[in-house]
Amino acid sequence: MTARPSKEMRHAPPDDDLSAWLRLMQTPGVGAETARRLLGHFGLPQAIFNADIPALRDCVSERIAQALLAPPSDALLALIERTHEWAAQEGNHILTLADSNYPPCLLEIPDPPIILYAKGKPALLSQMALAVVGSRNATAQGIANAEKFSENLSQAGLTIVSGMALGIDTAAHEGGLKGNGSTIAVIGTGCDLVYPARNRTLAHRIAEQGCLLSEYALGTPAIASNFPRRNRIISGLARGVLVIEAALQSGSLITARMAAEQGRDMFAIPGSIHSPLAKGCHQLIKQGAKLVESAQDILEELQYVSPASISMKASTQDMVEDTQTDDDSSIVLHAMGFDPVDVDTLAARCAMDAAALSAQLLSLELAGRAEMLPGGMYRRID
Incomplete structure (x- = not known):
């Protein structure tokens, strides 16, 4: 990883590889598709910035060509410096399409990311x-x-x-x-x-x-x-x-x-x-x-x-099998089935009164074996 631009260089276009990649992707009018077209024609980003207007117009419009050759703004230079600082921290990495460590599976898709953080x-x-x-x-x-x-x-x-x-x-x-x-x-x-x-x-x-x-x-x-x-x-x-x-x-x-x-x-x-x-x-x-x-x-x-x-x-x-015990909780689970059911229907299936059924439903919810859905419906989990 190249060193980040010094404060003295903040008003000059950075010329290291990472800075060139960042500058390319932050140029107004340059999205991923345009960037791939430019890279396919010129190779690495630095070659793009070393090209002249007529050469750039072979790939992009006059407006984008002018934007590519314009001096980096203070905001862009600040972003580049901040990115260098971030990349220098342990555990942080930046990969570009030209990096040998770029994920090979992403190179198979039609629009791979130009830069990965x-x-x-x-x-x-x-x-x-x-x-x-x-x-x-x-x-x-x-x-x-x-x-x-x-x-x-x-x-x-x-x-x-x-x-x-x-x-x-x-x-x-x-x-x-x-x-x-x-x-x-x-x-x-x-x-x-x-x-x-x-x-x-x-x-x-x-x-x-x-x-x-x-x-x-x-x-x-x-x-x-x-x-x-x-x-x-x-x-x-x-x-x-x-x-x-x-x-x-x-x-x-x-x-x-x-x-x-x-x-x-x-x-x-x-x-x-x-x-x-x-x-x-x-x-x-x-x-x-x-x-x-x-x-x-x-x-x-x-x-x-x-x-x-x-x-x-x-x-x-194990996620879908219950214990098949004979207690009231298993009776409720068995009656509940695997589709959402309302309390009245469940009470009829279990032949339980409202108080007893409510107690069992609360117990099953606390145990993570059933859940209450919108509309007062219940559904088994295990």
């Missing part, structure tokens, strides 16, 4: 990975599935990739951190920011044990349009994508569509026909995604062999 263990970016995505407003069962599947897959050696959103993403990262495969969080802000703020502790753990990854410059805030775009990186880093609970208009389906376009394998966990959060998964299954009931199903489809996978099917099956 990584905090943590960048070696994970080249490991075999599975993306796990789903609803931000997940049910307790969806959260449990995401964490358990991710834990088992990570224990088998797969790196879990997700977007650090609330709900399924958070559970996937938590599960990934429990195994040797660890986890990668692809974020939609600068790598020096944490969004959402509720995941600050999780972000610090991922930076220590996994990897935080962003294509956005330091200081980039949470902008709505950036999050769908980062989804192509989530799917691009992975061999396949597992969708857990997604409504028909869910952002997770954007990731699924990108995964299909990138030639990645698609997996989905089915749910109740009455649940809006299952409809996206069911649509994917109709379109060819593999229906999965255990982490072993995914490992077999990927033809991934790991010693840790031998007992995988039995351990994941």
